[in-house]
Amino acid sequence: MKQRTLLKLAWQSILKNKMRTLLTMLGIVIGVGAVIVMVAVGHGAQSQIEASISSLGTNLIIVSPGSSAQGGVSQGAGTFNRLSIADAEELKRDGTTLAAVSPVITTRLVVIGPAGNWRTSINGVSPDYFTIRDWTVTSGDIFTDVDVKSARKIAVLGATVAKNLFPGVEAVGAQIQIGHVPFTVSAVLAAKGQSATGADQDDVILMPYTTAQNRLSGNVRLGQILVSSFSPNDIPAAQSEITAIMREAHRLGDNADDFTVRNQTEIAKAATSTTSVMSGLLAAIASVSLVVGGIGIMNIMLVSVTERTREIGIRMAIGARGSDVLTQFLVESVVMSILGGIVGLMVGFGGSLILAHFTGWSTAVPASAVLIAVGFSAGVGVFFGYYPARKAAALNPIEALRYE
Amino acid sequence: MTSASPPAEPPRSVIEIAGVTKVYTMGTNKVFALRGVDLHVHAGEFIAIMGSSGSGKSTLMNILGCLDVPTDGRYVLDGVRVDGLDRNALADLRNQKLGFVFQGFNLLARTSAVENVELPLLYDRQHRWENPRALAAAALGKVGLGERLDHQPSELSGGQQQRVAIARALVTQPTLLLADEPTGNLDSHMTVEVMALFQELNEQGITILIVTHEPDVAKYAKRVVEVRDGRILRDHPVEDRHNAADDLRALGEDDPVVEVEQAPPAQVAQT
Ligand SMILES: Nc1ncnc2c1ncn2[C@@H]1O[C@H](COP(=O)(O)OP(=O)(O)OP(=O)(O)O)[C@@H](O)[C@H]1O
Ligand SMILES: [Mg+2]
Numbered sequence: 001m002k003q004r005t006l007l008k009l010a011w012q013s014i015l016k017n018k019m020r021t022l023l024t025m026l027g028i029v030i031g032v033g034a035v036i037v038m039v040a041v042g043h044g045a046q047s048q049i050e051a052s053i054s055s056l057g058t059n060l061i062i063v064s065p066g067s068s069a070q071g072g073v074s075q076g077a078g079t080f081n082r083l084s085i086a087d088a089e090e091l092k093r094d095g096t097t098l099a100a101v102s103p104v105i106t107t108r109l110v111v112i113g114p115a116g117n118w119r120t121s122i123n124g125v126s127p128d129y130f131t132i133r134d135w136t137v138t139s140g141d142i143f144t145d146v147d148v149k150s151a152r153k154i155a156v157l158g159a160t161v162a163k164n165l166f167p168g169v170e171a172v173g174a175q176i177q178i179g180h181v182p183f184t185v186s187a188v189l190a191a192k193g194q195s196a197t198g199a200d201q202d203d204v205i206l207m208p209y210t211t212a213q214n215r216l217s218g219n220v221r222l223g224q225i226l227v228s229s230f231s232p233n234d235i236p237a238a239q240s241e242i243t244a245i246m247r248e249a250h251r252l253g254d255n256a257d258d259f260t261v262r263n264q265t266e267i268a269k270a271a272t273s274t275t276s277v278m279s280g281l282l283a284a285i286a287s288v289s290l291v292v293g294g295i296g297i298m299n300i301m302l303v304s305v306t307e308r309t310r311e312i313g314i315r316m317a318i319g320a321r322g323s324d325v326l327t328q329f330l331v332e333s334v335v336m337s338i339l340g341g342i343v344g345l346m347v348g349f350g351g352s353l354i355l356a357h358f359t360g361w362s363t364a365v366p367a368s369a370v371l372i373a374v375g376f377s378a379g380v381g382v383f384f385g386y387y388p389a390r391k392a393a394a395l396n397p398i399e400a401l402r403y404e
Numbered sequence: 405m406t407s408a409s410p411p412a413e414p415p416r417s418v419i420e421i422a423g424v425t426k427v428y429t430m431g432t433n434k435v436f437a438l439r440g441v442d443l444h445v446h447a448g449e450f451i452a453i454m455g456s457s458g459s460g461k462s463t464l465m466n467i468l469g470c471l472d473v474p475t476d477g478r479y480v481l482d483g484v485r486v487d488g489l490d491r492n493a494l495a496d497l498r499n500q501k502l503g504f505v506f507q508g509f510n511l512l513a514r515t516s517a518v519e520n521v522e523l524p525l526l527y528d529r530q531h532r533w534e535n536p537r538a539l540a541a542a543a544l545g546k547v548g549l550g551e552r553l554d555h556q557p558s559e560l561s562g563g564q565q566q567r568v569a570i571a572r573a574l575v576t577q578p579t580l581l582l583a584d585e586p587t588g589n590l591d592s593h594m595t596v597e598v599m600a601l602f603q604e605l606n607e608q609g610i611t612i613l614i615v616t617h618e619p620d621v622a623k624y625a626k627r628v629v630e631v632r633d634g635r636i637l638r639d640h641p642v643e644d645r646h647n648a649a650d651d652l653r654a655l656g657e658d659d660p661v662v663e664v665e666q667a668p669p670a671q672v673a674q675t
Contacts, residue, residue, distance in 0.1 A: 002526070002531075005526050016514055311512055313510075314511075314512060315523070315527070316495065316498075317469075317471060317498060317510070318499065318504065318523055318524040318527060318572065319495055319496065319498045319500070319527040319528070319576075320495060320499075320527050321492050321496070321527075322491060322492070322495075323492075324527060397471045397472075398466055398471050398472050401506070401510065
């Protein structure tokens, strides 16, 4: 039988039972729709993470303590800390491809302001930090190299800290106590929003790294060194220069690196790998409903084969081969499931828009999802339609003709 | 088809069966439906197979129609050795050489007359047929239903449905037309109508085998084969052969192809 005739035949039989076809398709529609929504949520989360990582700063390179041991398991960064202020100063002095260098000394302390207390993270940095992270102030001035040299007790407040310590009051010029040390607020930063991991980037106080090193008590450590290259194209050159300078400074000789140099893309990859695992998991759960939809198709096709036993007998009597009958039923289930897949695609697309509207999540349906949806539903049609079609094809013509 | 053969040649053999048996095994029970049947049918014959219920007529027809295979015996159909062929080869034989007419019409429901008739053409593996739709319409014209192409089985009388089934059997220009009680569901008037059509087709050279219980129907055939208990009991020519067209006229009609309003309940396949 010609392909066009087969398709026409399948289409006619689908139209003859509109309600049943709709109900059968519903399983596939829901399955494909659920998969599309899940993929859209995962994909949206991923592109959001990518966007917020690029908000970290331009041409960013991060040097962190510890080697990137095999298998990506880094040896406990806190227990094996061989980054020092001297490393940062050396990079700043010797680096030719490095536009800006800033150490980042971190600790968490309680800050006392006129309106109350606030526990926040304290970062000791150099003025380059503001360049690297592309961070501007809303009022006041950031500190300078002179302030660093003299280890002045001045603090730059993140937007969240300013809001909590000085609600509705001008913060610049005011006095605060950080770990019982008095500081003067020199500036308030512009808001940056959430980081890739969902942390509030504005819940922070920045100060000269010398001040942080000399004046603050507690678990003060050099967490990382931030570097930026002159342009994105310079990143590889900058990374190898950093590695060379650091190895020299640490006198590593033949030993492996005791630090890790990563650029923004590598960080983004690391951050999104978890979400892609998550969204893969969600899609896998959603595809269970696709399988359930497929079982629905199989069920209906089995009923249909029984109902149409006589028709099958007639077709065989006038010369249809088993393979003709098999193809007829298979085409029918595939057409039905592809139709369901296309409708499911539209439902999933609409569903992800509605979800985005009500939850504020960013969702995005990738172009590949269209192919996946149609491909998968066709696959479901073949897989679950094959058994009933085989059953139809294996019927004995006389018994089929005699069937009441 | 090569139906125009010189009169000097002996008639071509269409069916040749020898020692055909059919045994159904039901648990430990064995039912001998056919116990060794020999039959020769030549081109152009019109045979009525008669016999009491359960004598094996349908079993024989199914084997002749390549719908079933004999337990034992030899079967040559139009020069092709049939016993031992696989399912696909049998399907192709049914499509190319045979036409079936059933007691219950066996048309596809919710499918127009012309679509029903063109179906065998669509299953042809050699794609011999150029324009199936036109051929189907022509076949319906031949059985007097040229005006009913788009009617569905439920919109046709029993006689008309049986004529659609006959058109479907004819459309592939088969060597042999097999009909198992084709008039079993029809009233006497429609029976004569259908038999007139069979006689007309037989005149045109088609070999026909019908199964019937009714002596009145058998007298339209040229030869009667009586079956009893799975064996051929008697095989004889029809002496006072009737002409169905004449009988129709005697019944008060002058057109052999007439529309009859009443139809007995028809068995139609679900689609
Ligand atoms: N599928 C089957 N399984 C078992 N026995 C069968 C089967 N088909 C037919 N038979 C038996 O074979 C014998 C012949 O049956 P068949 O249908 O050929 O009779 P028939 O002459 O056509 O009768 P009728 O005039 O009632 O149609 C019967 O005894 C029947 O019970
Ligand atoms: Mg019978």
